[in-house]
């Protein structure tokens with residue numbers, strides 16, 4: 001099976017919304033920003049960025065603009081947050097990895113927005129950590 005044949009299926013808690021992401025993700029990372037926390041109700045959120053053309057949804061998502069040019073989409077029935085899209089990352093859909101049917105298939109490669117990380121989150125992995133994103137400065141040491 002080639003990478004192009006890979007597909008990642010997922011959906012919301014109640015099953016009203018399903019999606020499929022094909023091929024490989026561009027990146028997989030944990031985000032510690034306050035906006036992701038508030039939008040997910042979790043201490044941090046883990047995303048996989050896929051090219052928009054490789055992701056298809058079934059079922060109607062609800063959307064919320066958490067910032068100008070940003071769309072956070074979720075299931076209006078069960079409330080599961082599903083994806084993040086923004087003008088800043090045009091052409092990508094950022095899928096919340098833990099909405100995959102098998103989240104273990106994707107392995108995070110780093111942490112972003114650790115400048116906003118909660119003081120009681122302690123993760124022992126050796127992944128690179130960025131104050132914001134890799135395009136806004138080198139990994140923290």
Ligand SMILES: [Zn+2]
Pocket residue numbers: 012013014015016017075076077078079080
């Ligand atoms: Zn649902």
Ligand SMILES: [Zn+2]
Pocket residue numbers: 031032033034035036037113
């Ligand atoms: Zn975030």
